[in-house]
Amino acid sequence: MNIHTRKTYSIINLPALVNNYNIIAQLAPHSETIAVIKANAYGHGAIEIAKCLSKHVSVLAVALIDEAIELRDAGITLPILIMEGPLSRDDFSIALQQNFWLMLHTEQQIDWLTSLYPDYTGQLWLKIDTGMNRLGIKADDVEEIITKLSTKHLQGLVLCTHFSSSDEVNNPKTKSQIQSFERINQRYGFKKSLANSAGILYWPESHGDYNRLGLALYGSSPLPIEHLPVKLTPVMTLQSTIIGLRKLAIGETVGYGEKWQAKRPSTIATIAIGYADGYPRNAKNGTPVFIKGQIAPLAGRVSMDMITVDVTDISDIELGEKVELWGNNLAIETIAEYLDTVNYELLTRVSSRVTRIYVE
Ligand SMILES: *Cc1c(COP(=O)(O)O)cnc(C)c1O
Numbered sequence: 131m132n133i134h135t136r137k138t139y140s141i142i143n144l145p146a147l148v149n150n151y152n153i154i155a156q157l158a159p160h161s162e163t164i165a166v167i168k169a170n171a172y173g174h175g176a177i178e179i180a181k182c183l184s185k186h187v188s189v190l191a192v193a194l195i196d197e198a199i200e201l202r203d204a205g206i207t208l209p210i211l212i213m214e215g216p217l218s219r220d221d222f223s224i225a226l227q228q229n230f231w232l233m234l235h236t237e238q239q240i241d242w243l244t245s246l247y248p249d250y251t252g253q254l255w256l257k258i259d260t261g262m263n264r265l266g267i268k269a270d271d272v273e274e275i276i277t278k279l280s281t282k283h284l285q286g287l288v289l290c291t292h293f294s295s296s297d298e299v300n301n302p303k304t305k306s307q308i309q310s311f312e313r314i315n316q317r318y319g320f321k322k323s324l325a326n327s328a329g330i331l332y333w334p335e336s337h338g339d340y341n342r343l344g345l346a347l348y349g350s351s352p353l354p355i356e357h358l359p360v361k362l363t364p365v366m367t368l369q370s371t372i373i374g375l376r377k378l379a380i381g382e383t384v385g386y387g388e389k390w391q392a393k394r395p396s397t398i399a400t401i402a403i404g405y406a407d408g409y410p411r412n413a414k415n416g417t418p419v420f421i422k423g424q425i426a427p428l429a430g431r432v433s434m435d436m437i438t439v440d441v442t443d444i445s446d447i448e449l450g451e452k453v454e455l456w457g458n459n460l461a462i463e464t465i466a467e468y469l470d471t472v473n474y475e476l477l478t479r480v481s482s483r484v485t486r487i488y489v490e
Contacts, residue, residue: 134485138370138403141457142174142488144182146363150349151186153360158330158337164211164323166344167201168193173408173477174348174366175486177204182488184208189231191342195221198230211255213342214265215239219246226252233257233290235265237275244278255288255323258314260307262294272314288340289320296328296336297352304333328352331359350462350473366477367457368409368484371450372421373436374400384438385430390415396442399426401453404435408480409455410469413437417468420454422447 155163165187171179180190180201191211192198198210211231216222219242225232234240235257243250256275259266267275276284291311295303308324315322322338327346329336332353345352349364378384378392401419405411409432417428419439429440441447456462462473469476 136402137452138407138484139368140173140480140484140486141367141369142178142486143363143365143367144178144488144490146349147174147179147182147347147365148186150347150362150365151183151343154327154330154343154346154362157359158325158334158341161325161330161337161339161341162189163187163330164189164191164340164342165347166191166213166342168197168213168344169478172345172348172350172474173480175488176201177206178486178488180204180206180208189340195224195230198228199224202228209253211342215257216242222247222250222252226250229253231255235259235267237267237271240275240278243283244280248280249282250280251282251285253286253288254283255290256320258289258291258311260291260310261303262292262307264292266291269310269314273317276318287320288323289315289318290323290338290340293324293326293329293333293336296326296333299332299353299357304329304336308333308336326352332357345474345477348477350477355461355463364457364462366462366480367459368403368455368480369457370401370403370453370455372399372447372453373402373449375441375447375449376400383430386433387431390430390438390440394442396429396440397447398429399439399441399447399451399453401437401439402435403437403453403455403484404433406434406481407484408476409437410471410476410479413469418460418464420460421451423459425460 165183167176170176189209193214195212209229213233215233231253233255257266295301323340325336325341330341349362378396382392384390403409411432418425426439426441430438456465466473
């Protein structure tokens, strides 16, 4: 059975995905643009997104080998970069069999490689820590690590790093990370990969042999919109419907904890989406919701399965009316600001209870 009577959908616009990929890839014509589809393709459905992109891209990336195995099982044949690398010694043989590219970032991973797989011929990436201080080999240790690697390991090696602040256009950190990276690599001349979405869009000096495109592929911006060099189209529209309508007199309250109170005779619409669907519970009164071409403010606490919205100023509202939580008409960046979070988190939080509909 596959019946969805609740009309709460994440509508995924595949032509927009392809268009975003193409216009962003054109910003770095000398780089290979890898499509990052970790975390279920940022909540868009990794298998469907990979199938769609397979005709347009030549490498995919995920965080975990488990995510890559799921894609192989679904018939995806492109090389897949595993950005957290091997998490056990056996992962090397899986990677070799499956054409997964491993991003190595710890001495332990290097030790597994050199002791157990001295003739490993799979594609390897080596991550350098240039100031993110999360994963990667410290600048001072790079030389020692590289001397441990065999000729086969070094064949085609890609040196990479990750930016901590590339979304902040006035922050000098990105340039200093690029400089640290170049200083190390000038000794070796390995192929290189530095740029994430913000790097591709805003820091052309970060473009390498490979760039790693995540968020912007989905039409969301890692930068203040005014700094985008191209127009991105949101791929996800989160949509639901009105399942309840009521009139409130002055002084009446709405929802758990009575967090909203009518200051005028009001109409409240109840909408079939809640925090169990990924609409965050910390959304405050006033968070915008798009209904019938207008913006209506959230009124009262987000429940598990529902939200309530003040639709007093919208005429001719009826049950079943469509509502957009974010997407084409309501920028996810705006919602993220209201919620004191980032578009990345909103996208990846949409839960499996929300039916995804793919528009081709
Ligand atoms: C997630 C990730 C990316 C993609 O970042 P976006 O900001 O979404 O483009 C690139 N590189 C690494 C190592 C990542 O973990």
